Amino acid sequence: xxxxxxxxxxxxxxxxxxxxxxxxxxxxxxxxxxxxxxxxxxxxxxxxxxxxxxxxxxxxxxxxxxxxxxxxxxxxxxxxxxxxxxxxxxxxxxxxxxxxxxxxxxxxxxxxxxxxxxxxxxxxxxxxxxxxxxxxxxxxxxxxxxxxxxxxxxxxxxxxxxxxxxxxxxxxxxxxxxxxxxxxxxxxxxxxxxxxxxxxxxxxxxxxxxxxxxxxxxxxxxxxxxxxxxxxxxxxxxxxxxxxxxxxxxxxxxxxxxxxxxxxxxxxxxxxxxxxxxxxxxxxxxxxxxxxxxxxxxxxxxxxxxxxxxxxxxxxxxxxxxxxxxxxxxxxxxxxxxxxxxxxxxxxxxxxxxxxxxxxxxxxxxxxxxxxxxxxxxxxxxxxxxxxxxxxxxxxxxxxxxxx
Numbered sequence: 001x002x003x004x005x006x007x008x009x010x011x012x013x014x015x016x017x018x019x020x021x022x023x024x025x026x027x028x029x030x031x032x033x034x035x036x037x038x039x040x041x042x043x044x045x046x047x048x049x050x051x052x053x054x055x056x057x058x059x060x061x062x063x064x065x066x067x068x069x070x071x072x073x074x075x076x077x078x079x080x081x082x083x084x085x086x087x088x089x090x091x092x093x094x095x096x097x098x099x100x101x102x103x104x105x106x107x108x109x110x111x112x113x114x115x116x117x118x119x120x121x122x123x124x125x126x127x128x129x130x131x132x133x134x135x136x137x138x139x140x141x142x143x144x145x146x147x148x149x150x151x152x153x154x155x156x157x158x159x160x161x162x163x164x165x166x167x168x169x170x171x172x173x174x175x176x177x178x179x180x181x182x183x184x185x186x187x188x189x190x191x192x193x194x195x196x197x198x199x200x201x202x203x204x205x206x207x208x209x210x211x212x213x214x215x216x217x218x219x220x221x222x223x224x225x226x227x228x229x230x231x232x233x234x235x236x237x238x239x240x241x242x243x244x245x246x247x248x249x250x251x252x253x254x255x256x257x258x259x260x261x262x263x264x265x266x267x268x269x270x271x272x273x274x275x276x277x278x279x280x281x282x283x284x285x286x287x288x289x290x291x292x293x294x295x296x297x298x299x300x301x302x303x304x305x306x307x308x309x310x311x312x313x314x315x316x317x318x319x320x321x322x323x324x325x326x327x328x329x330x331x332x333x334x335x336x337x338x339x340x341x342x343x344x345x346x347x348x349x350x351x352x353x354x355x356x357x358x359x360x361x362x363x364x365x366x367x368x369x370x371x372x373x374x375x376x377x378x379x380x381x382x383x384x385x386x387x388x389x390x391x392x393x394x395x396x397x398x399x400x401x402x403x404x
Contacts, residue, residue, distance in 0.1 A: 008397055009042045011091035013082060013105030015068045015075040019047035019055040020278075022250070024218075024314040025121070027279045028179060029097065034061035035390030036397075044089050046082055046105070048072065075102035083108055093117060093401050096150075098124060100132060100143055103150050110153045115400040117393075118150060120159040125166050127306040155400040158393065160312035161333070175396055178337070179312035180386040186321035188377060190287040202288055208269030211242040212290035212363060215324070217282065217315040220251030223304065225295030225329075225349075230257055230271070232295075232355045236363070237266050243363050244269060248285055250276035282318065290369055291362050292319030294328040298349045309334060320380040325372030327358045337384065343376040 012033055017025045029045065037043045038061065049055045049067035058064055066085050068078035082104040086094075094109035095117045096102070109116045124147040126132040136143040144166075151157060151169035159165060162174045191198065202209040216229045226247065233245040247257075254273070261271055274285060286292070294316050298304045309331050316337060319326050326344030328334050338344040345361065347354030362369050 006398070007040050007042060008092045008401060009044075009089060010036060010397065011044050011046070011086060011089055011094045011105060012036075012096075013046045013094065013102070014097040015046055015048055015070075015078050015082065015104065016072045016099035016102050017047050017097060018050055019045075019065055019067055020050060022276045022278050025097070027314060028121070030059055030279070031180070031182060031386040032390060032393065033063045034059055035386050036394065037061055037063050039390060039394055041394070041397075044085065044091075046078075046085060048075070072099065073101050075099055076104055079104040079107065086112070093397050095119060095397070097121070098147075098150065100124075100147065103146060106150045106153055115397075115403075116154045116156075117397060117400060118154040118157045120157055120164050121312070123164045123303050123307050123310065124148075124151065127302050130302065155403070156396050158396065159310075161308055161310035163307045164310045175392075177389060177392055178333075178384060179314055179317060180384045180389040181314070181317035181321035181380050183321050183381055183385045183387070186283050186286065186318050188287075188323035188373075190283060190322075194284070194287070198284060198287055201284055205246075205272045205274060206269050207246060207272045207288065208244045208267070209288065211244050211270075212366075212369070213244045213246050213288050214291045214293055214359060215246045215248060215286055215289035215319075216293050216295070217248045217286070217318065218294070218313075220247075220249055220253040220257065222253065223297050223301035224251075225297040225300075226251075226253060227257060228295040228297060228350075228352050228355060229293055230261060231352050232359060233271055234261075234264055234266070235352075235356050236359060237270050238264075241360060241363055243291075243359065245271045246274060246285065246289060247272070248274045248277055248282065283322065286318060286322040286324065289322070289324055291359065292316075292322070292324035292326050293355075293359070294319070294326065294334070295355055296329050296331075296334075296349060298329070298331065308332070317380055317384050320376035320384065323373035323377040325362055325369045326376060327355060327362070337379075338376070342372070343379055344372055 014029045033043050043063045045065045049069040055067045086108045093115045094105045096105035097119045148168045157174045218224045326338045329349040330346035340346045345358040
């Protein structure tokens with residue numbers, strides 16, 4: 001430990017995120033908690049328990065987890081559990097992942113004069129007409145007021161895009177900070193080092209590994225564009241394009257899409273569903289791939305129009321870390337992370353023909369795939385690793401504790 005280093009006791013409250021789940025949210029919580037612990041800080045995590053009752057008590061890096069056994073919509077009711085952990089741990093700073101029906105960590109820290117860092121990964125107040133806005137109308141605006149109050153109580157707010165924070169909260173406390181990738185686990189050298197294992201994985205899924213594989217990783221929801229991914233695959237495969245497609249993830253569109261693909265009479269092993277996967281399994285699956293796709297559909301989710309593209313998409317950083325050329329939509333800030341003809345190819349959101357053209361170009365040009373993939377790997381190491389995220393977060397945590 002360096003001379004003059006001050007370790008912080010950090011209580012990390014994510015009571016709406018399922019401990020040990022397959023969501024990007026849990027990956028984020030895990031990487032941040034372990035990254036801060038690796039920097040020498042004492043971290044405790046509070047997360048939501050699973051329905052199965054088999055939630056982990058520790059992260060793989062040894063950080064303890066306390067679980068709150070409540071539905072997401074009742075996360076604030078876990079206040080007594082969070083208060084008990086708060087009293088036992090006596091944190092120097094509380095970091096809470098914002099959720100509309102949470103906020104126990106922020107409330108306790110405010111009451112006890114402990115510095116607060118609020119993580120915001122989605123709009124704190126949804127646009128008019130959304131389901132949450134309708135609920136809030138019934139609640140006479142209490143959700144909006146609670147969101148604004150949490151923002152005002154916080155000493156710093158960390159978010160990929162400042163527009164996610166209500167305008168009533170002063171802009172000077174907002175720090176824009178993207179997510180990242182674990183560049184040690186997502187490593188292109190897996191392809192040579194674990195060649196036999198990867199062959200077994202491909203065979204287990206019945207995936208045709210004799211042609212370049214295009215991977216989609218994410219949630220099977222309309223705005224993630226998985227139906228666009230499938231339609232692009234259909235068009236390319238029907239005309240004999242030498243590609244295979246691997247869809248990794250789960251969600252409400254999975255069952256219907258499986259049924260749809262079954263009716264297409266595609267060549268065997270050319271379109272495979274891997275289903276939901278824990279993040280620990282994702283590096284091996286992406287090591288099978290030659291191209292990564294993030295086909296977001298902005299028209300399918302109103303907040304993306306109201307607030308801008310506020311996601312910091314985990315899949316894009318993990319594709320880059322694995323040295324995959326990326327095909328994604330041409331929208332800020334995605335087009336700043338993945339630059340046209342440098343780390344990937346861009347097309348207009350909703351333009352399936354544009355997606356098809358980009359994939360067709362990469363299918364026919366292995367040298368282009370290699371150049372874009374190498375550039376992406378270098379860029380994520382330089383700017384978008386979880387290590388970089390945690391170093392920036394550490395500076396913010398130290399600033400708020402020293403100024404309080």
